[in-house]
Each structure stands twice: as structure tokens, then as C-alpha cells.
Amino acid sequence: MREIMALDGNAAVAHAMRQINPDVVAAYPITPQTSTVQTFSEFVANGLVKTEFITVESEHSAMSACIGAAAAGARVMTATSSAGLAFMWEVLYIAASYRLPIVMLDVNRALSGPINIHCDHSDTMGAREAGWIQIFSENAQESYDNFIQAVRIAEHPDVLLPVMVMHDGFITSHAMERVELLSDEEVQSFVGEYKPAMPTLLDVHNPVTYGPLDFYDYYFEHKRQQVEGMAHAQEVILEVAREYEKLSGRRYGLFEAYRLEDAEVAIVVLSSTAGTTKAVVDKLRAQGKKVGLLKPRVFRPFPAKELADALRHLKAVAVMDRSISFGAMHNAGPLYLEVLSAQRIYGGNMPVVDYIFGLGGRDIVPAQIESVYDDLFRILETGQVERLVTYLGVRE
Amino acid sequence: MVTKLALKDLSHKPDLFAPGHRLCPGCGAGTIVRQVLLAIDEPVVVANATGCLEVSTSIFPYTSWRVPWIHSAFENAASTISGVEAAYQSLKRQGKVTEDIKFIAFGGDGGTYDIGLQALSGAMERGHKILYICYDNGAYMNTGIQRSSATPRGAETTTSPAGKVIPGKMQYPKDLTAIMAAHNIPYVAQASPHNWRDLMRKVRKGVEKGPAFLNVISSCNRGWRHPPELSIELSRLAVETCFWPLYEVEDGVWRLTYKPKEKLPITVWLEPQGRFRHLFRPENRHLIDEIQAEVDRRWERLLKLCGEA
Structure with a gap:
């Protein structure tokens, strides 16, 4: 039976996990992810899932246990945040290179130091070259939907890569929202019975060696094959989204374009801030200003061409980054650098500027987003870009 | 039927550790692995920490x-095998796996005493x-x-x-076996490849009773600096000098599985090894006395x- 529930983002994903009913979950508590694992623990304790739940002693062991369990042929999940994801760094790469379809929730939180428990995207942005598919969610509903789709994407034989699904720490993870759950049966039939695409460790009659020493004579080819998995992911993500739309009525793509078609200027921003930006867009549209929004959903693989196509008609674009790529060009944010590269290869030559915002959970309010649109219109008027990178809401 | 721990019976079992590997001649690890795999009659899945063996x-x-074998990283053999075992428990409960399978992790002392200690402790x-x-x-x-923290006092290494x-x-070596015994797990033991029957008995108990920890002394002629053919003999001398006692802690009960008739002086074990050569210089002799005392x-x-006392 389908249900409409009042859930925060973490509980919504815990319910997705319950409905997927994975074979193994290995997780370690860290704020603000903890309540996902707590809620899931209750499902385990009450016998609502068949899952073997491993309460590991660290995130490094969480991902290591996921690797072992996935190589053994289990459907496997975990969840983490911030320092937890950072502690997994080494094994994130191993999970991806062994082509293990692990699904993970990362509740976005700033990295230390100084230590901070609130939202920014520095944790997942730091992991963007690890070989994982990365899907960002604006709200609890999206996180729930993305998590279910992630299983199918990861396990697709043309992909076989781990997927991390993100939502914003506290803003989404701990805010109660209306969430429409599919029925347990619908989720079960959507994800299907898990049939590992590769030989498993528990097939003792056909012994397989996982993780051999791979020198200069083979390593390069194996990495090249990994690129193929990532290259196929985009089509699979869209295929899974189409199927999910038929089931749920909710449409997902590589990104969401909001009042973008006839816009003159637009903001590109991830996750919950896109929700705030939509309200600002509506307000400015009511004043006759042609503003729009592009909210990337899939960050890895980065949909460069599709995104550039969607932005091509604009006269100026502002990217808003909730993290900094220290030492990169102009110390800009990673989303900016990707959008700019896409523009260079596929797009027009409109000005693209970057706004760093919201680090360590600093609030971002509609007036600030409005000021970004104002800046873009000023660029149109003057034809001048004063600053490539602006820090929004910082005391300087 | 369980294979008897007799050479005649064991010689009929297939060797699950294929020759042609690149371990050094005289390396203890390969000998130990063959003994371990020969000891178990059930199907086995192995996880391996980064290291020589891997x-x-x-x-x-x-x-x-x-x-079936998996290597993931240096510090996570214990957590990796715990994931494999959890998958087994889950899939067995669901009827998707029917065999009785045993799970083993191998790690060197670096991967076990040092960088892998946390993962090991957690898994246990x-x-x-x-x-x-x-x-x-x-x-x-x-x-x-x-x-490493397992290196004996006085030993010369490239960082000591x-x-x-x-x-x-x-520093004296960390007593990891006692630390594992302090976890109050069903089975902890120390073994040496020279006493293969003792080692194999312990492996059988370990996989049966798990979680279990087995610490095996493994000579490295490159690091210990001795002729390769002394490898097993030096393992024996480590036991005869009581540097490496053979014992087990089964359900909390400590028991010697071998007691030397006459405890040999530690110099018998130190002297053939180049890594201790400097201890025999007059100015360092006091160190030998201290090592003996410890x-x-x-x-x-x-x-x-x-x-026993």
C-alpha cells in the first residue's frame, strides 16, 4: 500500500532501505547521518528486513565490509557524512574499481577543520574523482526516489559502479516533509531480485580472485574499463528514471530546469538551495524579470553536453558552489569549474560567474539569491564582469 | 569425514595454494598458508591484507x-572478511547459499598489530x-x-x-595474542609452522569456534638475515627459547600446547639472525640480558x- 508520511530526509531514506530490503548494511554513526542508521536499526530489530546489519567500528570498516559483502554477492548499503566519508576515501576507490554496486547515502556536511556538523558539499566534492556515481537531492522526496533508483543504476550490467546519493545535512536530513512512499511490493518489484553480474566469493566451486596486484601491464586497461562503466551510466540513469516515472509519476533527469527556457539569466545550484532559488525565481518572474534555474541532479557522471545545451541561450550564468576547490582557478568551486568547462566545449560564450555560499551551514536567504540575479542583470547592462568568484554571506 | 592430521592422509588432499607464487625461498608465509588450507576440510573463503603474501x-x-580470495587494502582484512561473512549469514538465512563455508583472513604483523588493529578488534x-x-x-x-610494533627489542630494521x-x-614487541585474548572471544592461540600438527589443530578449532585469532611466527630470511634453509629451524628455536610459546586460550581457559623440556637461552635464537648481530658486541651485551629477562x-x-606455575 502506498503511504504519504511526514518524514525527514534521513527517515525517508531509511524507509527506502527498508523497502529495498538489502542483504547487508554496514554503517557507523556520524552526525547528521545518524538517524538514518538508527531508524534502519529499528527495522532490523523488529524483523521488518532480512538484512544482516553490521555495526562496524569505523567508516573505513563500514566501506570495507560493504566491499567484502558485495564481492560475496550481497546487495549492500551504507550511509555516512563528512569526516566519515573522508575516512572511507581509500576504500571508496577500491569499491569503484572492483565494480561493486554498493549504494550509499551521504548526508552533506562540512569537512573539518575547524570541526563543524552543518551542511556544505565539501565532503562529496572531495570524493568526486573516486569513481562513484553522485546524485544530489533537493528534498526528502527526491532523496527517497534517488535512493531507490540508485540500486538499479549501480547494478546495471553496463555500469556496475557504486552510487552515492546526497541530501543536505540538517536542512533536508532533519526537516520534516511530506513524502510519498511507494508500496513495499512496488519497490521490491522495481529493484528486483539481486543477481550479481560477476562471480562471487561465496561460489566456492568456482573460486575467484578479487583485488589482485595489478602492475603497469594491466592496471591502465582496468582503469580504462572503469571509464566505460561511467560512460554508460548516463543513459542508464535516464532509462531507470523513465521507468521510475511510470511507476511513481515523478520525473527525474540529469538535472532539473526551472523556468529556464525563456530565461535571460540563470543560477546553477545543487540540492536544497535550489528549492529556495525556485521561490526567488517565481518572485522575480512576477516582476517580469526573465530568470531561471538549473539544478544538477547527477554530478558524476557530469552531463556536460546536456547541461551546456540547456544553458546555451542564456546571456549570463551564476553557479553557486557550497564548497571550495582550494588552489583551483580563482579558488572557485567544483561545480563552477565543471559548468565552465562544459560551456567551453559545448556552449556559448556568455559570462559565467561563481558564488561560494553556505559553508559550514551558513544560512542562505532569498535576498542573497536575489542579489545574485541582480548581479547577473548588471553584467548584462554593463557588459562587465567585476568578479569571477564572490563569497556570498561571508564577513570580510 | 574429517581428514586425519597425518601426513599420509593429508597428502591425498588437493593443494589449494598453487605453486609458482613469488614468495621468497624460505619464507614462512607460504608454508603457513599451505598448512592452514590443508587443515580445513570445508570450503574456505580468504581475505588478505596488503603485504608480502598478497x-x-x-x-x-x-x-x-x-x-575464493579477496584483497582490499592494508588495514581492512578483518572488516572485509566480516562483510563476506555477514553476506554469507544473510544469504544462508534466505536459502541462497547452502554450503557450510569457513572464513579466514591473513595479515602480516604490520597489517595486524599496527594499521589493522582497529578493524581486527572491531570484527572480533x-x-x-x-x-x-x-x-x-x-x-x-x-x-x-x-x-613494526611486533619487532623484537634490539632488532635492526631499516627504520630502527x-x-x-x-x-x-x-621497544619490546606488543603482546597481541594477549590483547586478542582480552576480547574474550571463543578461541585465541599462538602457533609455529615447525609444529604443523599443533598449528593445524588450532586452525580447525579456530574456524569451528570463531571469532578466533591465531598468531603464527613466520620467519623472513631477508629481514631476519639468516640462510633460507634455517627458516623452520628458527621458528622451532623461537618456541624452544620461549620467545614464542605455543598456547591457546579456549573459552577463557589458557593452556600450553607445548612445553619445552628445557628452556633454551634466548641467544640460541638471536645468534643465527643478522638483525641481532650488533647485540653481541661488548657494549650491547647488557641488552641481551634485558631481552632474556623480559x-x-x-x-x-x-x-x-x-x-603451570
Whole structure:
């Protein structure tokens, strides 16, 4: 039976996990992810899932246990945040290179130091070259939907890569929202019975060696094959989204374009801030200003061409980054650098500027987003870009 | 039927550790692995920490492992095998796996005493039905003989060189076997490849009773600096000098599984090894006395724990 529930983002994903009913979950508590694992623990304790739940002693062991369990042929999940994801760094790469379809929730939180428990995207942005598919969610509903789709994407034989699904720490993870759950049966039939695409460790009659020493004579080819998995992911993500739309009525793509078609200027921003930006867009549209929004959903693989196509008609674009790529060009944010590269290869030559915002959970309010649109219109008027990178809401 | 631990019976079993691996001649690890795999009659899945054993037996596209095997990283053999075992429990409960399968992790002392200690402790505390086997050669041999917390006092390694001021490694080795016993898991033991029947009996108990930990002394002729043919003999001398006592802690009960008739002086074990050569210089002789005193102290303590004193 389908249900409409009042859930925060973490509980919504815990319910997705319950409905997927994975074979193994290995997780370690860290704020603000903890309540996902707590809620899931209750499902385990009450016998609502068949899952073997491993309460590991660290995130490094969480991902290591996921690797072992996935190589053994289990459907496997975990969840983490911030320092937890950072502690997994080494094994994130191993999970991806062994082509293990692990699904993970990362509740976005700033990295230390100084230590901070609130939202920014520095944790997942730091992991963007690890070989994982990365899907960002604006709200609890999206996180729930993305998590279910992630299983199918990861396990697709043309992909076989781990997927991390993100939502914003506290803003989404701990805010109660209306969430429409599919029925347990619908989720079960959507994800299907898990049939590992590769030989498993528990097939003792056909012994397989996982993780051999791979020198200069083979390593390069194996990495090249990994690129193929990532290259196929985009089509699979869209295929899974189409199927999910038929089931749920909710449409997902590589990104969401909001009042973008006839816009003159637009903001590109991830996750919950896109929700705030939509309200600002509506307000400015009511004043006759042609503003729009592009909210990337899939960050890895980065949909460069599709995104550039969607932005091509604009006269100026502002990217808003909730993290900094220290030492990169102009110390800009990673989303900016990707959008700019896409523009260079596929797009027009409109000005693209970057706004760093919201680090360590600093609030971002509609007036600030409005000021970004104002800046873009000023660029149109003057034809001048004063600053490539602006820090929004910082005391300087 | 369980295979008898007799050469005649064991010789009929297939060797699950294929020859052609690149371990050094005389390396203890390969001998230990063959004994371990021969000891178990059930199907086995192995996880391996990064180290000599791993790099020498899995050079793509070759493998020495005729059992399912996984290497993930250096510090996570215990957590990796705990994931494999959890998958097994889950899939078995669902009827998707029917065999009785045993789970083993191998790690060197670096991967076990040092960088992998947390993962090992966690896996043991959680109670996974696994046997973790440390082949302890007393240093980071794979990276070129650097000291670990298992390195004996006085030993020269590349990061504890015998210099003019500091004569080798100054700390005594961590007593990891006792630390694992303090986890109050069903089975903890120490073994040596020279006493293969004792080692194989312990492996059988370990996989049956798990979570279990087995610490095995493993000579490294490159690091210990002795002729390769002395490898097994030096393992024996480590036991006869009581540097490496053979004992087990089964359900909390400590028991010696072998007691030397006459405890040999530690010099018998130290002298053939180049890594201790500098200790025999007059200015360092006092270190040998100190090492002997510590071996005696630990042995006496063990005798008490085993109800032998």
C-alpha cells in the first residue's frame, strides 16, 4: 500500500532501505547521518528486513565490509557524512574499481577543520574523482526516489559502479516533509531480485580472485574499463528514471530546469538551495524579470553536453558552489569549474560567474539569491564582469 | 569425514595454494598458508591484507589461490572478511547459499598489530564467525624491513638501524595474542609452522569456534638475515627459547600446547639472525640480558595463566 508520511530526509531514506530490503548494511554513526542508521536499526530489530546489519567500528570498516559483502554477492548499503566519508576515501576507490554496486547515502556536511556538523558539499566534492556515481537531492522526496533508483543504476550490467546519493545535512536530513512512499511490493518489484553480474566469493566451486596486484601491464586497461562503466551510466540513469516515472509519476533527469527556457539569466545550484532559488525565481518572474534555474541532479557522471545545451541561450550564468576547490582557478568551486568547462566545449560564450555560499551551514536567504540575479542583470547592462568568484554571506 | 592430521592422509588432499607464487625461498608465509588450507576440510573463503603474501600470490593475471580470495587494502582484512561473512549469514538465512563455508583472513604483523588493529578488534568484538591469522615476521618486510610494533627489542630494521647511539629497536614487541585474548572471544592461540600438527589443530578449532585469532611466527630470511634453509629451524628455536610459546586460550581457559623440556637461552635464537648481530658486541651485551629477562618474565606470567606455575 502506498503511504504519504511526514518524514525527514534521513527517515525517508531509511524507509527506502527498508523497502529495498538489502542483504547487508554496514554503517557507523556520524552526525547528521545518524538517524538514518538508527531508524534502519529499528527495522532490523523488529524483523521488518532480512538484512544482516553490521555495526562496524569505523567508516573505513563500514566501506570495507560493504566491499567484502558485495564481492560475496550481497546487495549492500551504507550511509555516512563528512569526516566519515573522508575516512572511507581509500576504500571508496577500491569499491569503484572492483565494480561493486554498493549504494550509499551521504548526508552533506562540512569537512573539518575547524570541526563543524552543518551542511556544505565539501565532503562529496572531495570524493568526486573516486569513481562513484553522485546524485544530489533537493528534498526528502527526491532523496527517497534517488535512493531507490540508485540500486538499479549501480547494478546495471553496463555500469556496475557504486552510487552515492546526497541530501543536505540538517536542512533536508532533519526537516520534516511530506513524502510519498511507494508500496513495499512496488519497490521490491522495481529493484528486483539481486543477481550479481560477476562471480562471487561465496561460489566456492568456482573460486575467484578479487583485488589482485595489478602492475603497469594491466592496471591502465582496468582503469580504462572503469571509464566505460561511467560512460554508460548516463543513459542508464535516464532509462531507470523513465521507468521510475511510470511507476511513481515523478520525473527525474540529469538535472532539473526551472523556468529556464525563456530565461535571460540563470543560477546553477545543487540540492536544497535550489528549492529556495525556485521561490526567488517565481518572485522575480512576477516582476517580469526573465530568470531561471538549473539544478544538477547527477554530478558524476557530469552531463556536460546536456547541461551546456540547456544553458546555451542564456546571456549570463551564476553557479553557486557550497564548497571550495582550494588552489583551483580563482579558488572557485567544483561545480563552477565543471559548468565552465562544459560551456567551453559545448556552449556559448556568455559570462559565467561563481558564488561560494553556505559553508559550514551558513544560512542562505532569498535576498542573497536575489542579489545574485541582480548581479547577473548588471553584467548584462554593463557588459562587465567585476568578479569571477564572490563569497556570498561571508564577513570580510 | 574429517581428514586425519597425518601426513599420509593429508597428502591425498588437493593443494589449494598453487605453486609458482613469488614468495621468497624460505619464507614462512607460504608454508603457513599451505598448512592452514590443508587443515580445513570445508570450503574456505580468504581475505588478505596488503603485504608480502598478497603481492606475491596474486600478480594479475595469475593467482595462487584455488579458493575464493579477496584483497582490499592494508588495514581492512578483518572488516572485509566480516562483510563476506555477514553476506554469507544473510544469504544462508534466505536459502541462497547452502554450503557450510569457513572464513579466514591473513595479515602480516604490520597489517595486524599496527594499521589493522582497529578493524581486527572491531570484527572480533562483533562476533563474526571468522578466523584471523597473523603471520608475524616482526617487521614491514614487504616495504623493505621497517620496524613494526611486533619487532623484537634490539632488532635492526631499516627504520630502527643499529647506530652508534641507538642499537636497533628499543621497544619490546606488543603482546597481541594477549590483547586478542582480552576480547574474550571463543578461541585465541599462538602457533609455529615447525609444529604443523599443533598449528593445524588450532586452525580447525579456530574456524569451528570463531571469532578466533591465531598468531603464527613466520620467519623472513631477508629481514631476519639468516640462510633460507634455517627458516623452520628458527621458528622451532623461537618456541624452544620461549620467545614464542605455543598456547591457546579456549573459552577463557589458557593452556600450553607445548612445553619445552628445557628452556633454551634466548641467544640460541638471536645468534643465527643478522638483525641481532650488533647485540653481541661488548657494549650491547647488557641488552641481551634485558631481552632474556623480559622473555623470562612473559614466560612466567604465561605459565601462571596456564596453571603451570
